[in-house]
Amino acid sequence: xxxxxxxxxxxxxxxxxxxxxxxxxxxxxxxxxxxxxxxxxxxxxxxxxxxxxxxxxxxxxxxxxxxxxxxxxxxxxxxxxxxxxxxxxxxxxxxxxxxxxxxxxxxxx
Amino acid sequence: xxxxxxxxxxxxxxxxxxxxxxxxxxxxxxxxxxxxxxxxxxxxxxxxxxxxxxxxxxxxxxxxxxxxxxxxxxxxxxxxxxxxxxxxxxxxxxxxxxxxxxxxxxxxxxxxxxxxxxxxxxxxxxxxxxxxxxxxxxxxxxxxxxxxxxxxxxxxxxxxxxxxxxxxxxxxxxxxxxxxxxxxxxxxxxxxxxxxxxxxxxxxxxxxxxxxxxxxxxxxxxxxxxxxxxxxxxxxxxxxxxxxxxxxxxxxxxxxxxxxxxxxxxxxxxxxxxxxxxxxxxxxxxxxxxxxxxxxxxxxxxxxxxxxxxxxxxxxxxxxxxxxxxxxxxxxxxxxxxxxxxxxxxxxxx
Numbered sequence: 001x002x003x004x005x006x007x008x009x010x011x012x013x014x015x016x017x018x019x020x021x022x023x024x025x026x027x028x029x030x031x032x033x034x035x036x037x038x039x040x041x042x043x044x045x046x047x048x049x050x051x052x053x054x055x056x057x058x059x060x061x062x063x064x065x066x067x068x069x070x071x072x073x074x075x076x077x078x079x080x081x082x083x084x085x086x087x088x089x090x091x092x093x094x095x096x097x098x099x100x101x102x103x104x105x106x107x108x109x
Numbered sequence: 110x111x112x113x114x115x116x117x118x119x120x121x122x123x124x125x126x127x128x129x130x131x132x133x134x135x136x137x138x139x140x141x142x143x144x145x146x147x148x149x150x151x152x153x154x155x156x157x158x159x160x161x162x163x164x165x166x167x168x169x170x171x172x173x174x175x176x177x178x179x180x181x182x183x184x185x186x187x188x189x190x191x192x193x194x195x196x197x198x199x200x201x202x203x204x205x206x207x208x209x210x211x212x213x214x215x216x217x218x219x220x221x222x223x224x225x226x227x228x229x230x231x232x233x234x235x236x237x238x239x240x241x242x243x244x245x246x247x248x249x250x251x252x253x254x255x256x257x258x259x260x261x262x263x264x265x266x267x268x269x270x271x272x273x274x275x276x277x278x279x280x281x282x283x284x285x286x287x288x289x290x291x292x293x294x295x296x297x298x299x300x301x302x303x304x305x306x307x308x309x310x311x312x313x314x315x316x317x318x319x320x321x322x323x324x325x326x327x328x329x330x331x332x333x334x335x336x337x338x339x340x341x342x343x344x345x346x347x348x349x350x351x352x353x354x355x356x357x358x359x360x361x362x363x364x365x366x367x368x369x370x371x372x373x374x375x376x377x378x379x380x381x382x383x384x385x386x387x388x389x390x391x392x393x394x395x396x397x398x399x400x401x402x403x404x405x406x407x408x409x410x411x412x413x414x415x416x417x418x419x420x421x422x423x424x425x426x427x428x429x430x431x432x433x434x435x436x437x438x439x440x441x442x443x444x445x446x447x448x449x450x451x452x453x454x455x456x457x458x459x
Contacts, residue, residue, distance in 0.1 A: 040398075041227050041373035045358060046154050054357065074296030078268050078354055080236060109233060109357070 004099040007061075010037045011105050020094050028089035028098075029055035032105060042108050048090035053079035055089040056106035063101050065092055080109040111188060113139035115420050116208055116218035118195045118363070121149020123394030123409030124224035125178035125187075130417040132185030133435065136424060137443065139188035139216060141195045141208065143229035145253070148175035150226060151406075153356065157298075164407060174406075184442025190214050192253065194229045196362045204389060220389055220420040223368075223375060224409070225396040227358035235266070235352050239325050247331025248350050258283045258349060264334055266322050267353035268292060273301040275353065280313040287315040287345060289322060289336060317343075325350065366390075374398035382419035383412050389423060391416045 003019040008031075010016065020031045029044045032055070046052035050071045056079055059065065065087065068076075072091045076082055086106065092098075115131050117124040120142035128138045144153055148171075151160075156172030163169055169177070193210035198221065200206055205219045232250030234240055240248060252258075252275055263283040265276050268290040274297075276288045288305065295302050308314040317336060324335035326344070333346045360373055368385045369376040375392035377383045379399035383391050393416050394409030402408075421430060439449030 039373050041358070041360065045227055046150075049155060049158060051154055052355070052357065070294070071296065074268060074292070074294060077290070077292040077294070078296070080233070080354075 002096070004094065004096060004101075006031065006098070007100075007102040008032060008035070008037055009060075009102075009104040011107060022094055022096050024094075026094045028057065028092040028094065028101075028103070030090070031094060032057075032089060038105055043105070044090060050075050050088050050091055053088060054108070056081070056086055057089045058083055058085045058104045058106060059087055059101070060085065060104060061100065061102035063098055065098075081106050110207075111139055111190065111214065111216045113137050113188060113216065113218045114424055115139075115220045115222055115417070116141070116206065116216050117222045117224055118142075118208070119149060119224035119226055119394070119396065120144070120147035120189065120191070121224060121226050121394065121409075122151055122174060122178055122406045123226075123413050124149070124222070125175070125182060126410050127222055127224060127393070127413040127417060128182035128185050128187040129178075130414045131420065132182065132443065133433070133438075133440070134417055134421045134430070136417065136420060137187075138185070139190070139218070141190045141193060141210060141216065143192070143194040143231075145192040145251070147179060147189065147191070148172070150358075151175050153230060160406065162405065162407060184440065184444050184446045184448075186443045190216065194361060198366050198390075200387070200389070206389065219424050220391070222413075222416055222420070223363060223385075223390065223392045223396055224394045224413070225360070225363060225392075227373075227395060228360040228363070229358065230356035231359050231361070232352075233354040233357050235322065235354060237322065237325055243325055243327065243331045243350075246329060247327065247348065248325070248352070250352060252279075252351065255279065255282055260284045261348040262346065263287070263349045263351060264289060264322075264345060264347045265351045265353060266290070267355075268295050268297075269353070269355060270297040270301065271355070272353040273297040273305055275351065276314055277301065277304050277308065280308050285315065285347075286313070287317060287347070289317045289320050291319050291321050293318045322350070322352070360396075363396075368392070371398050374402075383416045384419060391419070 018035045043055050045054040072088050114136040115138045117140045120140040131138050151171035152175045159168045193212045196211045197209045206221050208216045262285040264287045266289045280286050309316045320336050320338040322334050323337045326333045336343045375397050377392050377397045393412040395404045
């Protein structure tokens with residue numbers, strides 16, 4: 001399987017183009033951590049269980065994503081700085097469909 | 110002044126296992142944790158979730174792991190300072206340390222082991238004007254003493270377990286409980302959700318959803334809150350407002366202790382004993398960093414074990430010791446208990 005390209009804007013407003021593998025069962029939060037685009041300890045605090053909202057991001061391209069499940073929706077309803085395009089990046093698996101995806105990491109809260 | 114051999118900052122799995130390993134070396138431990146209960150993230154964030162990579166446990170719930178670790182270390186009689194955050198550290202001329210909490214509790218020890226995970230858990234505060242002005246004057250993020258709310262009017266905001274559980278608990282104590290959440294759906298144990306439903310029907314909980322608190326009003330003390338609902342804005346008079354939006358870990362005051370920090374973690378010497386740049390202060394578990402670091406509970410257990418050997422040498426300079434297997438030596442608790450392997454049966458066959 002091939003890598004996909006993602007455009008990730010960090011919390012300082014800098015945009016990074018990264019290549020993410022599609023064959024390692026990674027999610028978007030893990031890609032952000034792997035490329036160190038947010039300081040350790042400020043993202044993915046619960047490890048990816050949709051239980052902390054520290055990996056919230058705003059999806060800015062028009063990709064069709066895996067739909068939100070109840071846990072993600074419930075967690076986002078308790079999070080701060082939530083917008084219509086908010087998602088928990090830990091709940092978005094990296095697949096070839098996401099090639100070209102653009103997103104911004106939400107502020108730390 | 111609390112005195113101990115190893116002062117452990119952080120009562121998560123790594124800190125709790127340190128008690129056991131230190132006990133084998135006849136060293137006493139005392140733990141400080143900002144949370145009101147031991148277990149760290151395991152008990153605070155995901156007690157009901159399974160962990161699959163604890164050696165020897167194909168599957169264990171995080172809360173059960175915490176209980177097991179407490180049980181395993183119990184005969185070594187650890188002390189606990191819970192609900193207090195380690196704030197300052199002072200190194201005395203004799204090389205020992207005094208650690209003081211935010212409540213002023215002082216602890217004295219020759220060795221400090223920071224097992225602080227991702228840091229101390231601080232409440233996530235909603236972004237409301239004047240919220241800090243009303244803290245302890247009507248606004249609280251933790252419920253330490255439920256009696257404080259007896260016959261008072263309480264508004265709780267949040268949609269998770271703690272908002273649900275405290276609404277249920279306070280329904281019997283407070284004169285009025287109002288629960289406000291942005292959505293109609295709650296994220297919590299099914300029986301809690303059902304119980305709130307029941308209490309709502311019995312008019313013991315006033316449920317307002319979907320809604321959001323948008324303003325806090327009052328002079329010195331909080332007097333009322335403004336709630337935005339689908340249709341309009343409501344002013345609700347209340348004595349207390351408890352925003353329960355979960356906790357987020359912050360390295361906090363430890364960051365100012367003169368320790369080398371990298372990537373929000375404490376740099377340690379992993380080639381030797383997980384000591385920091387300050388001799389006598391160790392960092393173990395998720396709070397430390399070194400080349401090849403993995404933030405796993407099982408790695409924290411290993412680091413705690415190595416660290417205790419180094420602590421023994423600091424506390425008992427020059428005193429000989431050789432590593433023993435617990436199966437061979439048994440375990441002598443500080444409480445006088447003894448556990449040991451049963452002796453093999455030696456008997457002649459006629």
